[in-house]
Amino acid sequence: MSDLDGGGLDTVTLTIDGVEVTVPKGTRVIEAAERTGVVVPRYCYHPGIPTRPAQCRMCLVEIEGQPKLQPSCVLEAQDGMSILTASETAEKARQSVIEFLLVNHPLDCPICDAAGQCMLQDYAYVTTQLKSRVDEPKTVMGRDRIADDILYFADRCIICTRCVRFMRDVAEDDSLVVAQRGHKAYIDTFPGRDLDNPFQGNIVDVCPVGALVHEDFVFKARAWDMDATAGICPGCSTGCNVTIDTKENQIVRLKPRHNAEVNSYWMCDHGRKHLVMSNRGIRAEVPMIRDGDSLRATDWPTAIAWIAARIRQAGSNGGLGIASPNSSNENLFYFSRLLSRLGIDRWEYSVPQGSTASLPTVPRLELRADRAANGKGGELFGGTRVDAEAVPSPARAGETIVVLEDGLAEAPDGFGSEAGFFLYVGSRLPDAAREADAVLPIATFAEMDGTFTNFEGRVQRFHRALQAPGIARPAWMVLARVLAALDDLEPVSDVGAALDAMASATAAFAGMSWQGLGLKGALVGGDAAAVGAAPAEIDG
Ligand code: SF4
Ligand code: SF4
Ligand code: FES
Numbered sequence: 001m002s003d004l005d006g007g008g009l010d011t012v013t014l015t016i017d018g019v020e021v022t023v024p025k026g027t028r029v030i031e032a033a034e035r036t037g038v039v040v041p042r043y044c045y046h047p048g049i050p051t052r053p054a055q056c057r058m059c060l061v062e063i064e065g066q067p068k069l070q071p072s073c074v075l076e077a078q079d080g081m082s083i084l085t086a087s088e089t090a091e092k093a094r095q096s097v098i099e100f101l102l103v104n105h106p107l108d109c110p111i112c113d114a115a116g117q118c119m120l121q122d123y124a125y126v127t128t129q130l131k132s133r134v135d136e137p138k139t140v141m142g143r144d145r146i147a148d149d150i151l152y153f154a155d156r157c158i159i160c161t162r163c164v165r166f167m168r169d170v171a172e173d174d175s176l177v178v179a180q181r182g183h184k185a186y187i188d189t190f191p192g193r194d195l196d197n198p199f200q201g202n203i204v205d206v207c208p209v210g211a212l213v214h215e216d217f218v219f220k221a222r223a224w225d226m227d228a229t230a231g232i233c234p235g236c237s238t239g240c241n242v243t244i245d246t247k248e249n250q251i252v253r254l255k256p257r258h259n260a261e262v263n264s265y266w267m268c269d270h271g272r273k274h275l276v277m278s279n280r281g282i283r284a285e286v287p288m289i290r291d292g293d294s295l296r297a298t299d300w301p302t303a304i305a306w307i308a309a310r311i312r313q314a315g316s317n318g319g320l321g322i323a324s325p326n327s328s329n330e331n332l333f334y335f336s337r338l339l340s341r342l343g344i345d346r347w348e349y350s351v352p353q354g355s356t357a358s359l360p361t362v363p364r365l366e367l368r369a370d371r372a373a374n375g376k377g378g379e380l381f382g383g384t385r386v387d388a389e390a391v392p393s394p395a396r397a398g399e400t401i402v403v404l405e406d407g408l409a410e411a412p413d414g415f416g417s418e419a420g421f422f423l424y425v426g427s428r429l430p431d432a433a434r435e436a437d438a439v440l441p442i443a444t445f446a447e448m449d450g451t452f453t454n455f456e457g458r459v460q461r462f463h464r465a466l467q468a469p470g471i472a473r474p475a476w477m478v479l480a481r482v483l484a485a486l487d488d489l490e491p492v493s494d495v496g497a498a499l500d501a502m503a504s505a506t507a508a509f510a511g512m513s514w515q516g517l518g519l520k521g522a523l524v525g526g527d528a529a530a531v532g533a534a535p536a537e538i539d540g
Helices: 003-007 029-035 088-101 119-126 162-170 202-206 269-277 300-314 329-341 375-380 475-485 495-505 528-532
Strands: 011-016 019-024 060-063 082-084 143-147 150-153 176-179 186-189 212-214 227-232 241-247 250-256 288-291 294-297 319-323 347-350 384-386 400-404 421-426 438-441 450-453 458-462
Touching (some): 011 029, 088 119, 143 186, 162 202, 202 212, 241 269, 250 269, 288 300, 300 421, 300 475, 319 329, 329 400, 329 450, 375 384, 375 450, 421 475, 475 495
Parallel strands (some): 011 082, 319 347, 347 384, 400 421
Antiparallel strands (some): 011 019, 143 150, 150 212, 176 186, 241 250, 288 294, 450 458
16 A cells, blocks of 8 residues: 555555665655665666656566566656665666667677776676677677767667657757667758757767767867866856866766756757867966066065055055956955955956757756856855946046956047056956056866856856866956955955855845755745746656
């Protein structure tokens, strides 16, 4: 008798490998097993794809007292069930599945981009299915370009149909199909259709083997050569959770990271390309201070002392602040604090615009028109949003200009030449910053820890994935040192302390801490009710 029948509770209790577990009614056995720490091998099941065709038969489990094995990805957990995921019969069935899949699978592991992260490779080892009994030559199917930037290696495909079902059931785009049947089956676009969807890159992520590969990743890095870091995509204001894969201090790949409140298991293609492009460009690497007509490289203590002296000399006579909407919350906090110290009561930020695209079944995940990660932060720290093509307001002669990370693309010739003091804090040195009195080199978001606030006010952590060049440092650290030299605020050396200072001085962030945010983030204003009110989405 179930709890629902007996006690009105909407849960069922079952035993998995001898461990009792209680789960909501309707939970599949494969998911119930995860709650006990058991990961049942799977290929066609993916928690973010709603359809479960029981295609691969890899997740077969034994139900005590029943003669036949059942696929745990479709089997609903029932009260009193006793499941054995690793019984001799279940293991033997799994071994047969692997042997069958390997009949035509090429020995590509040494050159396959998925090697080291391939579920076929892993399970072949786990089931000790390492020797083939097949003497016949393998079927050769070749390689195809299935989309502009995605290659399909048909020989490696195990026809799990995850890619087809992602496109059809999550993206609601039926341009991908399984062509042919049986051992001749392969994945292709529907005749006369192209795969051209702004979210199609997710098919590469869901592929459990190396059959689908982004062209710009082919032969670029082996799994064991890469480091993975939890980050936030800065491509638009949605703030998708991502994993940044790096090799030799370069970003080589981006993958979505699950966050049910933001992007579920997915991300858009604009975001993937945008971040990989951030490897490019010449960087500012050392502090520079004005020496006559030129800028002279110096060390941090000299630069900070020199800037503090110039600021004291300039006094609090107002001026202009410009910041990038891709600056972190901590950077913006110290920036706005420095502006207050300088008597500057207006600062501007402009957010580049682009077209929008949405993923129909995940309402919160949208490529948003605001192509920056922290426009919301700009708003919360009192910035004035100006048009993306707006020419920066000129400072009056003798006033101070402070620019944080903005590329000054629209700045007119001679920008800043009349200023009493012009401080440029950035990771690159645009032409318009050459009139600056001091240039402080800072880390990009990929080179530091910090937080962004997304379109709906969710504050999310990102972590350092790369080493900053030269002696560049995070802007929050640099600006805190300048403020400390002016006897305002304490210097900070770790992001937790920077966030604490921000949270205690800014009402919207009150009560937040680095540890407390965790990897899922929290809404500004502590609106826990709004967190729980996220729209329903496909999540298991
Ligand atoms: S290409 Fe990958 S995801 Fe698609 S069916 Fe083949 S193995 Fe599965
Ligand atoms: S929707 Fe926005 S934040 Fe998400 S991956 Fe795309 S560009 Fe990045
Ligand atoms: S994962 Fe269950 S049948 Fe494929």
